[in-house]
Amino acid sequence: MTTTTEPQHLVDRYLAAWNERDDARRAALIAATFTADARYVDPLAASEGHAGIDAMIGAIQAKFPGFAFAPRGAADRHGDNLRFAWSLAPAGGQAIAGGTDFATVAPDGRFASVTGFLDALPPRPRGHNVTLPDGETLFYRDSGGDGPAVVFVHSWGLSSSMWQYQVLALRAAGLRCVSFDRRGHGRSSPATAGYELDTLADDLAAVLAHLDLRGVTLVGHSLGCAEILRYVARHGSSRVARIALLGPLTPVLRQLPDNLEGIPDAVFEAVFAGWARDFPRWAAENEAPFFVPETSAAMRAWLMSELLSTPVDVAIATQRAVVFSDLRPDLPAIDRPTLILHGDRDVSTPLALGRRTAAGIAGARLEVYEGAPHGLFITHMDRVNRDLLAFIRE
CATH class of the missing domain: 3.40.50.1820 (Alpha/Beta hydrolase fold, catalytic domain)
Structure with a gap:
């Protein structure tokens, strides 16, 4: 296992892309975080390439206004594989969802693929x-x-x-x-x-x-x-x-x-x-x-x-x-x-x-x-x- 400094930097950049609401800045973060043909899959969504990932993130942001993703615990890296956990919460509030993602890291440090698993689903609206x-x-x-x-x-x-x-x-x-x-x-x-x-x-x-x-x-x-x-x-x-x-x-x-x-x-x-x-x-x-x-x-x-x-x-x-x-x-x-x-x-x-x-x-x-x-x-x-x-x- 490597030190957590580099893995955590990758995770922080990844979550920054999920949280960025400005279209141009989000696109730049996605390009810096994912390879051009990267794939993302979780139980609720799947997307491929920068445009597909951008559209998916934008849709999640529209569904959860005022919410932000944050790292949860330390990231682990074993060779080209990176594991990290996250939570989703409103500003100043308690988390309503969490998950663990597994990423394959390309030689240039960007994610070639991400597979996400939800630990807790967002509650249905009351x-x-x-x-x-x-x-x-x-x-x-x-x-x-x-x-x-x-x-x-x-x-x-x-x-x-x-x-x-x-x-x-x-x-x-x-x-x-x-x-x-x-x-x-x-x-x-x-x-x-x-x-x-x-x-x-x-x-x-x-x-x-x-x-x-x-x-x-x-x-x-x-x-x-x-x-x-x-x-x-x-x-x-x-x-x-x-x-x-x-x-x-x-x-x-x-x-x-x-x-x-x-x-x-x-x-x-x-x-x-x-x-x-x-x-x-x-x-x-x-x-x-x-x-x-x-x-x-x-x-x-x-x-x-x-x-x-x-x-x-x-x-x-x-x-x-x-x-x-x-x-x-x-x-x-x-x-x-x-x-x-x-x-x-x-x-x-x-x-x-x-x-x-x-x-x-x-x-x-x-x-x-x-x-x-x-x-x-x-x-x-x-x-x-x-x-x-x-x-x-x-």
């Missing part, structure tokens, strides 16, 4: 289910705690996972964060019906009643905003303290006699027909405007995988529910402080919709994010988190 009147179940996450409750209603085609960067920040500020998967999405039951906007609003009511939440701040994005507005219109605001709407897909999109600037129904139907033929192609063609150029490839891939995990019939049904609804009559029912965050580069729900929504809600405040697209909860997460926290604390 989750529960609420049963709806029609027998379907909704999966929800509840951070717990005694602070004011914030309930997140996710965007079209995604799941409660989209809010993890907001939950991380607000939970750290002492707030209780609840997020749920819409019926047919994520880990909720694969419902074959109930995608009308009224039913989706009733599902939100069921979550609030199940947890008996009061004084809640409701936070929605895109379609989730429509569900929140319809919820208050149908069920009242007795459980609600505040409402925050991000890039709202409201109040009305379709062309009507009193909304001539709207989109003709035939255009929507043509889009839905295209989805029924090749939804992944549409997603790929419309990915770029959702983000900003600085958004990492790993982050883009994560959200696109979320979208494409939603069955296309569910994607069509939920989009149909909102684009063929007129929420203008719902707006006067909103009698709670309302904050609208909208990007001026949002092509999915143009800023004009945010302005119309704000104009229809008494006392609503519109904050325009310069340069922000529809995915502002990712691209401008720090500002979004600050604005949400300040609004909740008002």
Whole structure:
């Protein structure tokens, strides 16, 4: 066995690559750590070459924001073989996972292959289910705690996972964060019906009643905003303290006699027909405007995988529910402080919709994010988190 100085240096460089969040610096560390044709294999993933390893590390970083890898114990080297242990933990917190990796070291000191073994799997998110009147179940996450409750209603085609960067920040500020998967999405039951906007609003009511939440701040994005507005219109605001709407897909999109600037129904139907033929192609063609150029490839891939995990019939049904609804009559029912965050580069729900929504809600405040697209909860997460926290604390 050699001294641990050289092996530990190799391990430190390896873990630095896993922890580096800057794309360029991470790529440089990967090139310095792995040979060009290096392979990585563990029970959950496999990748090859610098690009493959970079994509894998980026995906893990997106899944565990605020976490970092650290060495655990001393590294052992026997000839070309290196063994070392690691742990994964949030900043200042206890480790949630650990493992032991075995690396083959090339003559130039880089890793030619790494085989990883998990000593402990990351825990599944704390989750529960609420049963709806029609027998379907909704999966929800509840951070717990005694602070004011914030309930997140996710965007079209995604799941409660989209809010993890907001939950991380607000939970750290002492707030209780609840997020749920819409019926047919994520880990909720694969419902074959109930995608009308009224039913989706009733599902939100069921979550609030199940947890008996009061004084809640409701936070929605895109379609989730429509569900929140319809919820208050149908069920009242007795459980609600505040409402925050991000890039709202409201109040009305379709062309009507009193909304001539709207989109003709035939255009929507043509889009839905295209989805029924090749939804992944549409997603790929419309990915770029959702983000900003600085958004990492790993982050883009994560959200696109979320979208494409939603069955296309569910994607069509939920989009149909909102684009063929007129929420203008719902707006006067909103009698709670309302904050609208909208990007001026949002092509999915143009800023004009945010302005119309704000104009229809008494006392609503519109904050325009310069340069922000529809995915502002990712691209401008720090500002979004600050604005949400300040609004909740008002």
